[in-house]
Amino acid sequence: MKRFVLIEQLLKDKGIRLTTQRRLVVRRAVSHLHFTAEELVADVRAIEPSVARGTVYRVLILLHEAGVLEKHDFWHGPPYYEVTFGKAHHDHLMCVQCGEIIEFQEPRWERLQEEVVKQHGYQLLSHTHKLYGLCERCQHVDPKRASKPPHLHVEEVVA
Amino acid sequence: MKRFVLIEQLLKDKGIRLTTQRRLVVRRAVSHLHFTAEELVADVRAIEPSVARGTVYRVLILLHEAGVLEKHDFWHGPPYYEVTFGKAHHDHLMCVQCGEIIEFQEPRWERLQEEVVKQHGYQLLSHTHKLYGLCERCQHVDPKRASKPPHLHVEEVVA
DNA sequence: TTCGCTGCAAAGCTTTTGCAGTGGT
């Protein structure tokens, strides 16, 4: 079953109307690993130029409230969004100096999470785990000389 | 040893000048559990009205790059900042519907983190772990009827 | 038919930045 179908069902079950625009935004969002809000707007408009910026942002909020969208603020540039539903969770390790981001998976965390959440009577929908530190290179570089606004370098670690 | 003294030393070691303004901002930041950037600006200005907004924001970036400041974006309202240095780490459980936030600690995570970070040659500075879900109340409430923009309710869980 | 959703465009908020002057080291 396609991910976007399940997500659309999820929204429908919440009593949310599935308009043409919403379907399109959801499908484009699901098709990317990461995206900024403006990237998604551009992507959607490449297909249907009439879709308003506000509509895209409103869908992002819906997806967040449905628990299938995460927002990552990495301080360098605008926040990144990511549809987590139906994907293996992965977490992030970021260098606070140069902004490099490494993604990784750690299955042992999953069990602990369930425990904690149940203790508080919550129903778990998604999670983010970020580690901040200095990458090998930046540990050996004079901080004053370090490149400040780098491009977002993402190493994918696929299961 | 006071936390702000250690942080000031940390900045000094990076070759950053300790101005009167920076010392003040650091000390006020450390004195709060959580704060928004604007709250910190107001707090600092209550003591020294001449301090510019830009200066406060610039200190936040320095603290982030030193790995002692975390930024939490909870989608409801502006992001919260938190000085993590010298504190027991705590993580967050958030209701995506009403925005309630519960803080908790989970010592068993710490060991796993160190492992992962070393694998990638990183030096760990701090971390954030957020779990998103539905709180007990919102699980039983019609989503359409749910209160959208709630106040930030934080339950402190102290060790 | 109803009322939630959309497009449009402006407003809102947080954060960043350029520049001339100031102050830490």
Next chain:
DNA sequence: ACCACTGCAAAAGCTTTGCAGCGAA
């Protein structure tokens, strides 16, 4: 005495919102 840092204020950047008309259920 350098040159990093500050205050100021404007600009930038991302996101939200009001409203009139539209369309999903």
